Amino acid sequence: MADMNYALFLGCMIPYREGSYEISARKVAKALDLELVDMPDANCCGLPLDPASHEMALAMATRNLCIAEKMGLKVMALCNGCTGFLKKADKRLKDDRDLRKEMNAKLAAVGIQYLGKTEVKHIANVLTEDVGFEKLKTYVKRPLTGLTVAPYTGCHIFRPSKVMGVPHPLSPQILNDLVEVTGAKVVEYVDQYQCCGASEGSIDNKIPVYLAREKLRNAKAAGADVMVTLCPTCHQTLDGNQPLVERTFQEHYGLPVLHYTQLLGLAMGMSPEELAINELRVKAVKALEVLNT
Amino acid sequence: MNPWEGVVEAEKGEDMMAEAPTRVQERIYRIDPDFMHELLKMPGGDSFKLCYQCGTCTATCPISRFTEVFRPNKIMHMAKLGIRDVVKEDTIWLCSVCYNCVEKCPQGVEITDVIRALKNKAALEGHVPAYFRELAATVLKTGVAYTIPGSRLAARETRGLPPLPKTNLDDLKKLAEVTHLEKSLGKA
Numbered sequence: 163m164a165d166m167n168y169a170l171f172l173g174c175m176i177p178y179r180e181g182s183y184e185i186s187a188r189k190v191a192k193a194l195d196l197e198l199v200d201m202p203d204a205n206c207c208g209l210p211l212d213p214a215s216h217e218m219a220l221a222m223a224t225r226n227l228c229i230a231e232k233m234g235l236k237v238m239a240l241c242n243g244c245t246g247f248l249k250k251a252d253k254r255l256k257d258d259r260d261l262r263k264e265m266n267a268k269l270a271a272v273g274i275q276y277l278g279k280t281e282v283k284h285i286a287n288v289l290t291e292d293v294g295f296e297k298l299k300t301y302v303k304r305p306l307t308g309l310t311v312a313p314y315t316g317c318h319i320f321r322p323s324k325v326m327g328v329p330h331p332l333s334p335q336i337l338n339d340l341v342e343v344t345g346a347k348v349v350e351y352v353d354q355y356q357c358c359g360a361s362e363g364s365i366d367n368k369i370p371v372y373l374a375r376e377k378l379r380n381a382k383a384a385g386a387d388v389m390v391t392l393c394p395t396c397h398q399t400l401d402g403n404q405p406l407v408e409r410t411f412q413e414h415y416g417l418p419v420l421h422y423t424q425l426l427g428l429a430m431g432m433s434p435e436e437l438a439i440n441e442l443r444v445k446a447v448k449a450l451e452v453l454n455t
Numbered sequence: 456m457n458p459w460e461g462v463v464e465a466e467k468g469e470d471m472m473a474e475a476p477t478r479v480q481e482r483i484y485r486i487d488p489d490f491m492h493e494l495l496k497m498p499g500g501d502s503f504k505l506c507y508q509c510g511t512c513t514a515t516c517p518i519s520r521f522t523e524v525f526r527p528n529k530i531m532h533m534a535k536l537g538i539r540d541v542v543k544e545d546t547i548w549l550c551s552v553c554y555n556c557v558e559k560c561p562q563g564v565e566i567t568d569v570i571r572a573l574k575n576k577a578a579l580e581g582h583v584p585a586y587f588r589e590l591a592a593t594v595l596k597t598g599v600a601y602t603i604p605g606s607r608l609a610a611r612e613t614r615g616l617p618p619l620p621k622t623n624l625d626d627l628k629k630l631a632e633v634t635h636l637e638k639s640l641g642k643a
Contacts, residue, residue, distance in 0.1 A: 172619070172620075173599075174599040174600040174601050175600075175601070177599075177603055177607070177608075177611075177619050178599075178601040178603050178607075181607075181611075181614065181616070184616060185614060185615070185616065188616070200617055200620055201620055202620050203620055203621065203622055203623050203626075204598075204620050204622065205594070205598045205599065205622045205626075205627055206594050206598065206599045206600045210590055210594075210600045211587070211590060211591060211594060211600075212552075212571060213548070213552075213571060213574040213575070213578070213587060214574070214575070214578045214583055214587040214588075214590070214591060214639060214640055215575060215578065215591075215634065215635075215636050215639035215640065216498055216499070216571060216572070216575050217498075217634040217635070217636075217639065218591075218630065218631060218634040218636045218639065221630045221633070221634050222594075222627070222630065225626065225630065268630070268633045268634060269630075271629045271630070271632070271633045272623075272626040272629050272630060317552075317553040317554060317555075318554075321553065321554035321555070321557070321558055322554045322557050322558065322565075322567075323558060331558045332558060332559075353517075356517045356553070356555070357517045357518075357551050357553030357555065359517065359518070359551055360551075361551045361552055362518065362549065362551050365545075365548050365549060365584060365586065369518060369521050369522065369549070369551075372521045373517060373521070438614075
């Protein structure tokens with residue numbers, strides 16, 4: 163089995179607004195014997211600043227990679243955006259010797275050097291590649307039979323596929339497979355692999371509302387009891403903004419959106435309280451009732 | 456220019472025709488051959504030259520569904536023609552960086568990266584939304600993209616979470632200097 167120690171990269175959105183993701187991820191990781199070591203001194207992954215200054219954003223990403231290298235660990239991120247950006251930076255620096263030289267000249271100002279000795283993974287990649295489905299199955303103590311789940315994968319965990327190395331970049335099965343392990347029923351729905359629009363919110367908040375509404379409506383129409391996400395920003399758009407979507411369009415969805423780690427935790431026999439499911443904006447009590455019967 | 460001019464409410468059906476969205480204003484642009492070469496030198500900004508205007512990017516773009524003003528193929532075309540004013544268009548900031556178009560482009564144009572290069576160029580020339588200046592200030596002040604309230608940081612302990620790692624802000628400041636962040640944001 164692969165080395166099961168990881169440098170945990172939290173990013174910004176999770177400590178800012180998505181504490182329930184961090185709580186459930188840590189609980190699940192502990193139960194799976196994954197050792198998560200907090201990254202001292204980490205900074206923002208760089209992605210949010212990329213539109214303004216690619217140079218600075220890349221330097222910020224590389225600084226994080228250097229911290230993980232110093233720890234001698236692989237990076238495990240919980241956020242799609244962080245994973246995608248760090249992995250892209252890592253790949254570019256590994257492939258392009260000139261760029262690496264240029265970057266190291268800049269990093270000399272803060273006394274660090276990028277050596278290309280680490281690797282970046284999303285927790286979903288860790289679960290599928292390092293833990294593996296076979297082992298994951300043995301941890302499922304209470305299969306979520308009767309629960310219908312609409313998985314929402316997000317973008318940066320699989321696109322651009324050239325960097326992320328995903329076999330089906332237009333319909334990656336990673337989250338669908340991970341949901342299936344829990345014993346829940348997976349439903350497919352229109353636009354499930356499309357953008358949540360969250361990054362639009364930085365310019366105006368109108369477009370994300372339209373995009374979130376599409377996903378909620380399609381998932382609901384497909385018969386989902388709950389949606390499941392892998393990314394705190396997607397979660398914010400679908401769960402945090404759901405009341406806004408409902409207000410804007412005078413519609414009712416009431417569709418709880420769980421972090422995947424919460425769903426897995428439930429299947430592993432943890433209680434909703436332990437997994438901070440009560441912290442979701444759209445309450446999941448009613449939707450999860452099917453599990454008690 | 457208001458980027459929301461022409462945002463379409465897809466659900467209104469027949470009403471949509473009655474309230475036809477305002478068309479993007481026709482304008483006369485100046486062509487500057489140097490612009491294309493400047494863009495080619497930006498990191499990731501070179502692949503637009505392969506674009507043959509099939510429009511697949513726009514067809515696949517989730518943002519283009521909801522606003523008439525965002526058309527990635529048009530942005531590629533403007534770059535190719537050498538229309539320097541493309542960096543003054545608010546529309547370039549509407550790209551949500553979902554990479555859908557990049558997956559489907561038959562010519563292998565890294566559309567997302569080209570638009571990123573255009574955004575960087577726009578910022579350099581001072582056409583950057585205020586949001587990004589504030590964001591840069593927050594990153595340099597806190598190490599992350601948000602100012603996390605002290606109460607939330609304190610609550611981590613009661614919720615059984617370890618304290619949040621603190622960033623060495625001097626390091627970030629030095630990185631901002633060597634990467635000329637101020638200049639990239641059109642200041643100094």
